[in-house]
Amino acid sequence: MATRDVDVAILGGGIAGLWLLARLQAAGYSALLLENRALGAGQTLASQGIIHGGLKYALDLKLNTASDALADMPARWRACLAGTGEVDLRGVPLAAERHLFWARKTLASRIAGFFGSKLVRGRVDALAPEQWPVVLRDPDHVAAVYALDECVLDVPALMQALVQPRQASIKRVRGDVRVSPDDDGVTIEGHDGFAQPRRLRAGALISTAGAGNESLLAQFGLSAAAAQRRPLQMLLLDNAPGPLWAHCFDASDKPRVTVTTHTRSDGSLVWYVGGQLAETGATQSPEALIAAAKDEFAALLPRQDFSGCRYATLYVERAEGATADGRKPDGPVLRRVAPLCWLAWPTKLALAPQLADQVLAELPPPSGQISDLSHWATALMAPAPWEVAAWT
Known part of the structure; x- marks a missing residue:
């Protein structure tokens, strides 16, 4: 030997x-x-640091093999963050304790029934309007906000x-x-x-x-x-209007946008945006994606002022x-x-x-x-x- x-x-x-x-x-x-x-x-x-529990993949209103594979991950990662898991991650900060899910009116009633079912009880909490992040407090366009049992990690940390x-x-x-x-x-x-x-x-x-x-x-x-590869082009939005960690769902079973917030070394807030916007963006020029993102956020969050924002994109090759x-x-x-x-x-x-x-x-x-x-x-x-x- x-x-x-x-x-x-x-x-x-x-x-x-x-x-x-x-x-x-x-x-x-x-x-x-x-x-x-x-x-x-x-x-x-290039990831967003979300420790998915699988509910993102259950928007056809039933849990599936993808959601099953992820179901135990939040608890397993939280044990590591507490120092009781298989890898000691004590001291790693959370970007967000729970990732959110905001539903527009087109999906609100279906989601309310699903998130209230026995299948997901204990993994989702419906938030009262006063608990919503400030940037989502728009009852004309936001029908409901839910907190998922999915923490968001500071990936560099x-x-x-x-x-x-x-x-x-x-x-x-x-x-x-x-x-x-x-x-x-x-x-x-x-x-x-x-x-x-x-x-x-x-x-x-x-x-x-x-x-x-x-x-x-x-x-x-x-x-x-x-x-195989499934590419994305992620959007970065600097000088964001406020902190947000959330998926936005509408009529589709995919999130229109998935937003996480990060603080740059100069103190400015950056939204890092995935979801359907980034998947569609894989075949677009950066300029086209930025233009589409401006239209998307103007439609989703019309009360927010994005006039002082700067934009960038990041092409990501997801290899699997x-x-x-x-x-x-x-x-x-x-x-x-x-x-x-x-x-x-x-x-x-x-x-x-x-x-x-x-x-x-x-x-x-x-x-x-x-x-x-x-x-x-x-x-x-x-x-x-x-x-x-x-x-x-």
């Missing part, structure tokens, strides 16, 4: 890779994470909490790595942050590299059809394990591509703990042995999108 430097190598420094690193080390594995850009630079820092205690196990590589598996493990070859050639021998490899998994499919002789119809997978996807190599996609930030469960169930027992890898360059954190946006 070839000498191993580490039990498990992880490719990809987003939430899935960092969460897996924490879980592996807690289980006694020696593990090393390799990132070829900056930590969180792909989908993680979450990243720091996962990275800081494990910095010595997080390294930088440049460009694509070359992966050579065999029956005893896998050899990984590449260059570090100083352009020095590096070679690593691991007992197993897990790639959580998002879109980067596609290059590994080719190395394993597999079809690129094993992965493929499904037959191209829709979002119901849960995490873990695909074995060689005896001790797996490609992994969490599907959503909230599902990173569930993906780690799947990986740990597949791995051989740990040895805990690790070589001295201090000569490898350390990977750095990517900035939050609202700190580097090109505002118009």
